[in-house]
Amino acid sequence: MLGKMMDFQLTIPAVMRHARKIHGEAEIVSKLADGSLHRYRYVDAFDRVAKLAGALKKLGVEQGDVIGTLAWNSYRHFELYYGVPGIGAICHTINPRLSDEQFDFVLNDARDQWIFVDPDFLPLMARLQDKFKTVKGYIVLCDEADMPEHNLQNVYCYESLLAEQSVQFDWPELEENLACGICYTSGTTGNPKGVVYSHRSTVLISLTANTSSSVGMQPEDSLLAVVPMFHVNAWNIPYAGAMAGAKMVFPGRFMGDGQALAELMNEERVRFASGVPTVWLALLQHLRENNTKLETVERLMVGGAATPVAMMKAFEEEQGIFMQQGWGMTETSPLGTMNMPTPSMEKLDKEAQFELRKTVGRPTFGIEVRIVDDALNELPWDGKTPGSFQVRGPWVCSQYLGIEQSDAHTEDDWFDTGDIAVIDKQGYVSITDRSKDVIKSGGEWISSADLENAVMAHDSVLEAAAIGVYHPKWSERPLLIVVTKPGVEVSEEELKTFLATQVTRWWIPETILFTTELPHTATGKVSKKDLREQYRDFSYQE
Incomplete structure (x- = not known):
């Protein structure tokens, strides 16, 4: 017997409908290039998303087309996160720190049709435009009055395109397994590889991120998304935050500026923020040099690299802030493990707590993990035996774009992360190295x-x-x-x-x-x- 439940599709437009109706008054705040702040509500954002959808259709964008974004964390980039997949197209977030050769590769490999680009990156696009085989044109993310000089071909102003459209848009019914986004790996060996996310995988990981054993965002949270929106969907904060109805704060081009981040955190009463260790290192230096306190921040979520215990201790002792470490990668969308404080952890003495906190935590629901030897024999979770760290789950990459088979995927359908790990009896994972x-x-x-x-x-x-x-x-x-x-x-x-x-x-x-x-x-x-x-x-x- 099959279950007698409705066949409700898990899609990004469903997230948008919920956030607009239930959390419509929640704020989205962006720091702009000139240092000023842009502020509007979810309901305003999703009205503009409808206009964006109309503009995309006017440009001839069809379901399955790949649309590139080359942009900082901002309200306009947030709109692209919903407008592009909302019509069935695929949002390809492009890392501006790629080399010229990698830009050439990823744009042609993904077959991008249009590129939405912040003014900062126009010179980059102009220098490389002759190499892009499928790009039809560029949309600059600014007002008409701020359009910079350029020598790109077929260029539009974002705000002018939106101004021509209505807030009424007939959203299509989408199948949840349709592709919604592409993000490329950092290409540490060979060319970057494209990871293609589905609507279903994105919704599932966002739901899991909001559980109490993971990130656990709440409607009263004010969260600062420092992790770039061009890096694994900003760890899905634009979607998970909207589900929870949290206030979202975007730092724009100032994501590496300790002073700007500290001011933004205090001005917007941020409780939670996400970023890589190098960002928090810059913030800590600023706070120390200027004897500054973060008044409302309770948690900093850290990923992308190991977090030094010394940094964890410094934030806790000097600022009263808990640094919450996790692990993931582009291929895991990226949530894999999370180190949330638990009652049993809090019973330990401080040094024992930090020993546990320097692990990347335990797998979230939806992710299964194992460690294996070279013959794929499973190794014990004894806290001392290292092995190749492998994962599987509904938001783990099954194959790369354009690559039918990959050495990272085992015959028994596990993904080899390339990490060497130790797992203890409670399931806490310690990443000890990359295999290479x-x-x-x-x-x-x-x-x-x-x-x-x-x-x-x-x-x-x-x-x-x-x-x-x-x-x-x-x-x-x-x-x-x-x-x-x-x-x-x-x-x-x-x-x-x-x-x-x-x-x-x-x-x-x-x-x-x-x-x-x-x-x-x-x-x-x-x-x-x-x-x-x-x-x-x-x-x-x-």
Whole structure:
């Protein structure tokens, strides 16, 4: 017997209908390029989304067409998140930090038809426009009065297009398994790969994000989306936030500006914010240098890279803010695990709590995880046995755009994340390395993540990265590259002495190098690939 329930499709327009009717008075606030704030309500936003849908149809956009966005976090980008998939087209959010070669690849691979672009990025588009084989034209995200000079072909002004349309739009009935969005991986090895999200997967992950064991947004929340809207749907905050009826705050081009973020958080009484560790590092520096307090912030959600325990302690002790770490990737839409505080965690002493909090947490409902050896034998969840970390679930990529088979997908239908992990009996996941970054010295593993986390607990260290380099006896040994805090000096020997109190002695690298800046990927992670290239001639001698 089958269930006797309505066949209600889980689609982005359903999220829009709910948010408009139930949470219509909630606010969306955006910091504009000139530093001013734009403020309107959900009901106003979705009226404009209807106008956008009409404009898209006037441009000839059909169901299944791919529409690119090259934009900062703003109310106009929010409108594109709903208007494009709402008519059955596919929203391709493009990372502006890609190299020229990667831009060329991803726009042609996705077959983008139109590009919605912030004025900041017009020179980039103009320089590369001859390489785009399918792009019909560009829509600049601004008013007519702010249209900059350009030499692009077939260009429209966003506000002028919307002004011609009605707030009444006959939304089509969509099937929930239709594609709604495309996001490309950061391309750390080879070309970026396209991950295609469906309406169903997007709605399901947004529902899960709002559960109490995950992000758990509430109608009274004011949330700041610092994580870029060009990076995995801003971790689905534009959808999950609308479901919950939360006030959404977008920082525009100021997402890396500690002062601007602090001011925005206090002005808009932000309770919750999301971003990568490098963003929170810049914010912490600003708060310390200016003796500033964040008056209303309760939680910072962190993903994209390991969060140093020292940073967690600093925010909690100096600001009273809980840093909530999670794990995910483009291929998991991105929510995979989340480290929410629990009653059992709160019973532990402070140091034991931080030991648990430095893990990426436990799988959310909808995500199943396992660790395996090279023969795909499942390994125990004993908190000490490392293995290849694999996942599966309804919002996990089943194949990449244009790639029928991928080495990341196993024969028994699991996705291999490329991470090495340890899982304890309670299901807490510790990511110890990327499989391609693991340091294997004398046949034993050294966790680069743990080594980096340990050295960053030193008061003088701002950022650090560990890579494996050749050693004639041990095959490989760690090389630690450190960035110190501005105006602070520390010796190599002092850091080695400090590390001896933090990690197993044989993990301590023979050499620690100092630099002014580490290379980062387009998504803000430290680029181990670039570091290995930079130090390719470095090797230890007997």
